Amino acid sequence: MDLLNRRTSKWSVLALSIACLMLSLLGSIAYGQYVISSKSVWTAFWAFDPQSIDHVIIRTTRLSRALVACLVGAALAVAGVLMQALTRNPLASPSIFGVNAGAVFAIVLFSTFFSVTSLNTFLWLAFLGASVAGALVYGLGSLGKDGLSPVRIVLSGAAISALFMAFTQGILVIGQEGLDSVLFWVAGSVSGRDLSMVMPLVPAFVIGMVLAMLAAPQINILLSGDDIAKGLGQNTVLIKVALSLLIIGLAGGSVALGGSIGFIGLMVPHMVRSVVGYDHKWLIPLSALWGAILLLCADVISRFVIMPEEVPIGVTTAILGAPFFIYLARKGGTRE
Template identity: 50%
Template sequence: MKLRFIGLGFLLVLVIMAIVASIIFGIVHIPSGSVLDAFTSYDGSREQLIIRTVRLPRALIAAMVGSALAVAGCLMQALSRNALAGPELFGVNYGAALAAVLALYIFGSTSLTVFAWAALIGAAVAGAAVFLLSSVGREPLTSVKLVLAGATLNLLLASLTQGILILNEQTLDTMRFWLAGSLTGRDLSLFTQLFPYMLAGLLLAFFMGKHMNIISLGDEMAQGLGQRVFFIKVLCIGAIVLLAGSAVAIAGPIGFVGLAVPHMARFVVGINYRWIIPYAALIGALLLLVADIGARFVLPSQEVPVGVVTAFFGAPFLIVLAQRKGGAI
């Protein structure tokens, strides 16, 4: 127990160091003295403006988005009892993407704020649709029905999104960077608008850690232990929508974080979700911060979307995981 608390403290220190590194390093070289002055004696210079309005919001967003996606992946894997599950399987990513594409296609708005709120609404609608589809029929809401409904809806939403992008080349050009998963251009006002939703999802997930331990054993076992399985699954779905929906809304559909991080946390602390969830939150924040810093230097004088970096390292992880686990926790 004590070692696990020490581990959390160590990860928290690493996350803080990564946030500082994200603020310091970038394509535009800024002396460390100017970085400190941006917070202690702000004078409105170009360097200090970059620190306060570009890099600081970007670092905070990377940390929160990484945490949100990782914890959403934990809940999804516990709910479906599938080691290969992630927020992408729940239809949230493409629900958000379709809504953002429709907002641009119908209204012609290129505002990041409009994209974010449209994506959040789309994620919520997709999550509700998966829940309703999973509840149809004589059988109660089961993990298998949830996975099937999520995978089916995800394919449908992906097809609709691609169809709109093919029909309208201007929409494709505008949305291409967002759909790759990017933190570029996000500001503090957008972060503060969506932060309450991510925070609510995280708090709900932390509260449900003990229940997820029982749910991951199976529906019959959970019912035999006196758990209100349907109610817990509804809360879990709500937390996934809040976390993944707000993360995708602000940064686009960044892949593999929600899939890989829960396994990293499980490797460190075992199968207890009361520890897996907080560890995953910090590891997810650290992973996306490091990936975002690396994305700035992959190509000279040009940034790569962070979603490309996470996919580059996440694809081999997925292959190894599929071979070792066979899809079962």
């Protein structure tokens, strides 16, 4: 059951979550192998000095890294909410749509056979591969007289993921020079992007999450069951197609930008649901905020574990998420 039933309490959680996001952003920008004071962080935005090392580090490295963590964390969490609603499976996560495997396959394919090395190009190739894999999963999951089935779409996702992983391994055996380029997407990372690469993607992520929030009332109706939803006049097929496209877009964009980062889409929806309940009008925006906070914190942790080296952020989220997944499995997929 949700801990907060009163609307005022939920608004308080929203305000507190926004405050925590601001603090997490500050921590992501300030802390690392080279610690920057909060005063320098502030002046880097409002009184930039190109002669200041702190300001240059913030503008060229830390800011873009924090922004990537926010976008990827929020998008993965919202995609997880939508995935669990669409499949009605509490253990579902965006990777079920095969987006990770599809993105990695596209990168390995083009880096091996077409000698692609540009990070910008890899980003779009990853999104293309993720989209193709998601479309295949949705198509297979929709076959049959009953249309889209939660069980069928999970099985289709597992099959497509295994297929793309097998293709990827086969290509890497043929051309091992593609191994270095794929390691980044396999492990997951939010570093190495500059603002010129990230900023054009911000509107797409924001639009996707806004559309998800606008769809919240329809998702609430859909969760009451197909028969009831149809009785209330809902076009369930159209809603399921729209949710699938949003999942592919959000999850695919996340993989393209940050690589294969697991467990965010699984953990965050359950964490938020335990506090505010099943109303997606609250669940979606709070999941976006908590997903961003969680990935920002995971990124900061990754910088300190084996300093001066960094642990891939995908490893950190896996360490955090694996016990949570085991707990959910033992409880039958619920936290209530």
